[in-house]
Amino acid sequence: MTGYQHSSRILVALDCIIFGFDGEALKLLLIKRNFEPESGKWSLMGGFLNDDEDLHDAATRILFTLTGLQNNYLEQLQTFGAVNRDPVERTLSVVYYSLVNINDQDPLALKTHNASWIDLDSKPALIFDHDQMVDAALRQLRYKAALYPIGFELLPEKFTVPQLQKLYEAIYNVKLDRRNFSRKIMATELLLGTGEKDASSVTKKAQLFKLNQEKYQNYLSGYQSFLPEFTELSLS
Amino acid sequence: MTGYQHSSRILVALDCIIFGFDGEALKLLLIKRNFEPESGKWSLMGGFLNDDEDLHDAATRILFTLTGLQNNYLEQLQTFGAVNRDPVERTLSVVYYSLVNINDQDPLALKTHNASWIDLDSKPALIFDHDQMVDAALRQLRYKAALYPIGFELLPEKFTVPQLQKLYEAIYNVKLDRRNFSRKIMATELLLGTGEKDASSVTKKAQLFKLNQEKYQNYLSGYQSFLPEFTELSLS
DNA sequence: ATAAATAGTGTGGTTTAGACACAATTGTTC
């Protein structure tokens, strides 16, 4: 074997924090493990890196396995590498987080993997250092969503402004003023009215909007704040 | 051996992007390699992860080896894992970036490793995917420094407001208004006047300030924008 | 018809950002 004359090669895993939004609260897709180690406990969805596989491809594969989805927002978060983080064997974990539309995923794949959507607020303790991973992912989501309009990735193709507002309120755990929020969002011209209305509402039906994909791509490469009192938000 | 019944264990390296500031321009500490592979070319400072070593400890060790410094700002950036990124053998690289005070480091250690401070603007092409790493680090520095006052990590203990302004101008490659910048910085109450003056100046000597460490720690866990026209800044 | 709930739009005061002007300090030059 030609290679570096250096000792240790290490097992590399990937774990995915999968965020969803059900209209009211932020949710995580978690696995009730029916395999060792730590069978019976909750964990993130994970897997091992293959020899011939780029990191991002591996994360995409793992996400696809669990959700049946392939074109989601998926971003590398951080790599966890404490020596004893995995009791079985030293394992590095490269952590990705993903934003998915909770309605789109494959229910069968979820059942196969014993996965459920869990409210972030009522998340059970997870194995190993997975709690830390979720903390970091939430921090990153808040960080990122304040500057880039990635919140849309959590919504269906057509959505109302009040739905979008609820999403931001869930992400940051704040109450926003309806009128100011609407004005600010509309000013971005990121939303295209469809003329259709939200049939699910019991009272006055809000208009359904679609994302202006062209504008969206521009925004992703720039800055934009979507929150009032931005400087006072705590990231903790 | 007890462990996961899984095939591939992979060599794990760490690479460090080390930022400095000489009063005028942002600089990188780079290595002119006198060892294989790619001897004679420029690269980041790197090393391999030891069996018994946490990731962050390894990054700290590598940074110490090169600079003789130990308590610098050091943050994990991203992990690079393309299959063929290293031609010798598949190697994952966990990348850290660090902000150091350019005056503090150990000149002997630099010489030993054939390292030099290079203006970011005149950076030579680096080996492997190191150019991408630097790009990502600069993006992260801009991202982070806009929200957190980490710029101070690049300055000496005592510094003037105009020096601080030049630093921000170098990071974002913009010109800022002296008066508005000063007002904004002073409003944060992050600076403590020392009464001393910058002797190096030829004309009116600016007051030297120290960082208010207590306030600084608070700011690190919150948000704060230090730039005007923030929403128009491009991250590219 | 009326009530209850939510959506959509408007208005005005306060704060902040950013353009700009002037006075003060220091070393150099003549």
Add this chain to the structure above:
DNA sequence: GAACAATTGTGTCTAAACCACACTATTTAT
């Protein structure tokens, strides 16, 4: 030592953004 060049420190004004708040419109249930 007076004039000057360079830079620092502080003040002011205007326009824009933020945000608190009020009113009207729509829909279903009773």
